[in-house]
Amino acid sequence: MMSVNREPILQVKNLKTYFYTEDGVVRAVDGVSFELYPGETLGIVGESGSGKSVTSLSIMRLLDEKGKIESGEIIFKGRDLLKLPEHEMRKIRGNEIAMIFQEPMVALNPVYTIGDQIMEAIMLHQGADEKKAREMAVDLLRRVGIPEPEKRVDQYPHQLSGGMRQRAMIAMALSCRPSILIADEPTTALDVTIQAQILDLMKELQEEYGMALIMITHDMGVIAEIADRVAVMYAGHIVEYGEVHEIFKRPRHPYTYGLLSSIPRLDVEQEKLKSIPGTVPDPLNFPTGCRFHPRCEFAEDRCREEEPEMVEVLPDHYSRCFFWKKLEGLEVK
């Protein structure tokens, strides 16, 4: 997909989100920039603590009181979301930018029926009356593949299975035909056969509604399945950013390379798994210089002292590494 010549629908520029905890400042997101183009899927992949979820919550301005957006811009349709007053933001949240979460049982309100929760969004943002909203809710439930939607619309979240709940969440998110859908680990809590159903459904709906999708996950398989472009996050930074085939075929950041080589594969025979030594760094105490250097097999003295900038290593393929050239010729099987 050639997305280069089009106007991005969302631009995140140098976003910094810090959390002020009792133990110190957590620099959860520390200078993240990316663009999202209409209709495309951007995958954000990273391990726990990499800042991928905080990035999405910052876009939605849904941080708790400890979290603070320090600096940066989030430009959506020409407006900086970070400068909007809350009542303006409410018109965008759930309406133009919608979000689905990992655990639908937590995200859904247990004391309201599925129907009530979908209708709330429709009535709030589209000004539909109750009868009309209910009809739309039933239609949406049918569209996301929930059997007997007329009956399900009056049921409570606990009466639905995990897969069904996630479908209901998607229905709710789509109720206002958002132009951006942010999905934060939407299939992580689900079984693989259900995951396959949900991923399929999301692809289908994205095409139908023409919305852009930000898919946040730790699963490289899901990224390969659904993303057009990928941002790999590590310790609050995007360390590599580019088109999905590029990233998987020619990773130019040692972390991406290590990650891709350490996954057990169903489709390839592997002798011993490559592994990234060490542990994910403590967000209260990120290493100096390149934050990946203590675990990096290519690290040199410079990496310990100086923080690398994002460089364009190939057209539209960026890496935050001084020595990305060392990865040339290395290909992931």
Place this chain on the structure above:
Amino acid sequence: MEKKTVLKVENLVKHFPIRAGVFRRIVGWVKAVDGVSFEVYEGETLGLVGESGCGKTTVGMTLLRLYEPTSGRIIVEDEDTTYYFMPALRARNYIKKTYLDRFEKLYREKKDGALEELDGVDKKYYEIFLKEGRSGLYRYLVSNIPDKRRSFRRNVQIIFQDPYSSLDPRMRVKNIVAEGIKAHGLAQGEEVIKRVSELLTGVGIIPEHMYRFPHEFSGGQRQRIGIARALALQPKVVIADEAVAALDVSIRSQIINLMEELQERHKLTYIFISHDLSVVKHVSDRIAVMYLGKMVELAPKKELFENPLHPYTVALMSAIPIPDPNKRNKKRIILQGDVPSPINPPKGCRFHTRCPVAKEICSEKEPPLVEVKPGHFVACHFPGSLKWNS
């Protein structure tokens, strides 16, 4: 070469009662595991794979005797261990029914000739029965139950999924690892410290850290500690229940590699329980696929992936996202609907409600697990009828 069986499970059943009302009456049963049989060979890794609710964890817990099996036999190294943890009366009834009465009937009918049709523990126990009579066999089976329990506990160990809740937060790592060593009297005093150091070094934890508490370690390190604890008693069989599921991708491969190294070094036998077929494929020699309390397919790894016969196995393989965007447009088999409830499993084949190739017979008759090729077992009326090209 003949493979040595270390663990044999026959017709294992575990049903949990559902209680309701003021008098906590039993109103139904969750049929978590409903007739599962398999063998585990010395030094191999048997992968147990399936989705949530298939009973894979219950199998593990029942093998460990953290749950008492509803019925079935669990044989470890040519001894029936099923009755070890039963209350005395129940154990007596079990022995009477399973061996004494049965052998007496066999003897009346066939005398010594019955030996030929028996194998494994049955044969061993029948020989004792012939030599020492009914009461001799009974004495053999019930003598030293506490010792038998202890040796069972030593031989079968577990690594849990969640490295956060499986280590006591108020115990120092040294005591966590040493607890079993002391309980089994394997070492005393200075020896214990030495043993713990060795174990920790073996799993990549600096021995000087043994005086720390679990919260001072990361998730991956805690899992290493959990592994050290499991290995402390030099077990024959280690059950790993989703041992890498809670770990980050970059840490997961470290632990998988560690477990493989340790297996080689200590000649361990693993039962590796996981929902993740990619991980199971990497670590296992043989793989058993479970669905709703039943084993639907069991085969050596290579055979299973080259020639999957059960429609559920095929669907499971096709559902896993492959980390290669070039393979994204492969046709996948998408199963409809959810896994049915184990309280009221479907009649006939339990998979028929979601099976793309089910026929009438599938909803009526339950297919038995049969060996279609040496070592390849499948429970399906129409094995191989669902095809999928990766």
